[in-house]
Amino acid sequence: MAVNAHAASARTATARQPRLRIMVLGLRGVIDVQGGIETHARRLYPLLARLGCDVEIVQRSAYYPRERRRRGWRRITLTYLWSPRTRIAETAVHTLLGVLYAAVKRPDVLHLHAIGPALLAPLARLFGLRVVVTHHCADYEREKWGPLAKAVLRAGERLGIAFAHWPIVVSPVLKETVETRYGIDATLIPNGAPMATPRRTRxxxxxxxxxxxxxxxxxxxxxxxxxxxxxxxxxxxxxxxxxxxxxxxxxxxxxxxxxxxxxxxxxxxxxxxxxxxxxxxxxxxxxxxxxxxxxxxxxxxxxxxxxxxxxxxxxxxxxxxxxxxxxxxxxxxxxxxxxxxxxxxxxxxxxxxxxxxxxxxxxxxxxxxxYSWRKAAELTSSVYRNVARGGWQHG
Missing domain, CATH: 3.40.50.2000 (Glycogen Phosphorylase B;)
Incomplete structure (x- = not known):
């Protein structure tokens, strides 16, 4: 896939390319919220902000009391949209509101994270948005979900992969699953490992x-x-x-x-x-x-x-x-x-x-x-620029 070649010169190209407006949707929040996707966003998006991206992360207001809401963090704009804090409706309602918000704001790229939010990829495309979807995990395998929720998540996987201009996966296992199940090529961008900061204090x-x-x-x-x-x-x-x-x-x-x-x-x-x-x-x-x-x-x-x-x-x-x-x-x-x-x-x-x-x-x-977050950021930046200028993997 062409992404690897672009990533090698990402920082050089950034100096002569316009900044991209990226809207991020699907995580609960980027600050003080635990979760794999949330950690992924915390590590990735400050680096992308340095690589020529104006990033806006749409967070779920239920996780942030008004006195704790910040409007910016590490060159990233933080936006808060309402969602019910209930297991079934939280993701669906917040993603729907987020896609409607994106349809008004018109970012260069809307990046949906996880297969639950990816269920709304067709709606985002209907609004003329350019969509990237990252598949983080086969969430329908989680024990907490019943048959109906698992069926919805499987539909989210299928629709997200099919309607994204560019699908991303974070592991070789997910890449094989996507390509075998749907016949669609997906870009592998693994999570990175942080720099260790050992502490003598106890x-x-x-x-x-x-x-x-x-x-x-x-x-x-x-x-x-x-x-x-x-x-x-x-x-x-x-x-x-x-x-x-x-x-x-x-x-x-x-x-x-x-x-x-x-x-x-x-x-x-x-x-x-x-x-x-x-x-x-x-x-x-x-x-x-x-x-x-x-x-x-x-x-x-x-x-x-x-x-x-x-x-x-x-x-x-x-x-x-x-x-x-x-x-x-x-x-x-x-x-x-x-x-x-x-x-x-x-x-x-x-x-x-x-x-x-x-x-x-x-x-x-x-x-x-x-496993490097810097490399992950460069690869993701290359995907964004390909999508913003009209490229896609399919669709």
């Missing part, structure tokens, strides 16, 4: 009564398909002496799965629910973790694993296609949902050295070599 560890290198860390949304309950069962079976299990993820009030995790933590002092963490606090938790575990049943392209790898934290991950695509040693995987197998690996990894320094540094180097 304020967050003291706050949660943690000892350096004596806790297992899991950073993920607290939802059933991330399978934190499997990790709890495995940790309680292994019972590594002197270790704790730390979950970083927003605790949503009234959510049934969060309530189950809260109840389990209340009965076991070695389980710590740290809530949503970012910035220095998250850097401290990564820096001093003894082991990072991602037990997910569903992933698109696991940013949290990439982050842990650049901090050189020993890793364990479920053996699902998205995780297997990363350059981890084969003995660092376990069957998804198999708490007994995970418990055996926890026993091994928490006794003595979990991974040699050479192994951790080699993984760090491989991740840094293959």
């Amino acid at each position: 304020h967050t560890l003291r706050r949660f009564d943690l000892q350096p290198w004596r806790y297992v860390l899991c950073v993920a949304r607290l939802v059933p398909e991330k399978r934190q309950h499997d990790l709890i069962a495995a940790f309680q079976a292994a019972r590594p002496p002197g270790w704790k299990l730390v979950f970083v993820g927003e605790i949503e009030q009234g959510d049934g799965y969060c309530q189950e995790l809260i109840a389990q933590a209340a009965r076991d002092a070695t389980i710590v629910l740290a809530g949503y963490q970012s910035g220095v606090a998250l850097h401290e938790l990564y820096t001093h973790a003894g082991l990072f575990v991602l037990p997910s049943a569903v992933e698109g392209h696991p940013i949290a694993l990439l982050e842990a790898a650049v901090y050189e934290v020993p890793l364990l991950a479920s053996a699902i296609p998205a995780n297997l695509a990363l350059p981890l040693p084969r003995n660092r995987y376990f069957p998804v949902g198999d708490a007994k197998a995970l418990a055996r690996q926890l026993e091994v990894m928490t006794q003595g050295t979990a991974a040699t320094t050479a192994e951790r540094r080699a993984l760090h180097a491989a991740i840094r070599a293959n």
Whole structure:
């Protein structure tokens, strides 16, 4: 695909090309909201702003009380549109309002993220908008959705890929799925890995009564398909002496799965629910973790694993296609949902050295070599410029 050739000279070309007006729709918010797509946007769009894009991100007002609403962040314009904060209607209503808003504002490119919002790609095309869709994950595989919601998400995948001027996918697994299922070429732009910012400070560890290198860390949304309950069962079976299990993820009030995790933590002092963490606090938790575990049943392209790898934290991950695509040693995987197998690996990894320094540094180097936010921004900028001047993959 021509995108790679364009990306090589993206920064040079930016100096002599007009700035593009890009509108971004589909995420809940770019600041202080946890989620893979939200992290993707936080990393990607400040770089695109430096590459000649005037970016406007349309956020969901329900996540931002009026006193916390900022109009700009890192050269990005922030807009707030209403949506109900309910599982079924939130995405659909916000995306509909966002497409109508885009039809009035007329950006050079409307970028829809995820297959739920992609359901409105045909409407955006009907309004004459130029549309890019990024497919982040097969959301219809998530446990929380019923048959009707899964059918709607499958329709969103099909319509988003078919009606986008240029479809993007974040993993080789999704690229193969799209091209096999729909016969449509999609541009692969993987998520990047951040620069590690290790912290010598331990304020967050003291706050949660943690000892350096004596806790297992899991950073993920607290939802059933991330399978934190499997990790709890495995940790309680292994019972590594002197270790704790730390979950970083927003605790949503009234959510049934969060309530189950809260109840389990209340009965076991070695389980710590740290809530949503970012910035220095998250850097401290990564820096001093003894082991990072991602037990997910569903992933698109696991940013949290990439982050842990650049901090050189020993890793364990479920053996699902998205995780297997990363350059981890084969003995660092376990069957998804198999708490007994995970418990055996926890026993091994928490006794003595979990991974040699050479192994951790080699993984760090491989991740840094293959997953770059700068490269992702350059590739995305090239897609935008192709679409803005009338190019498309199809349609």
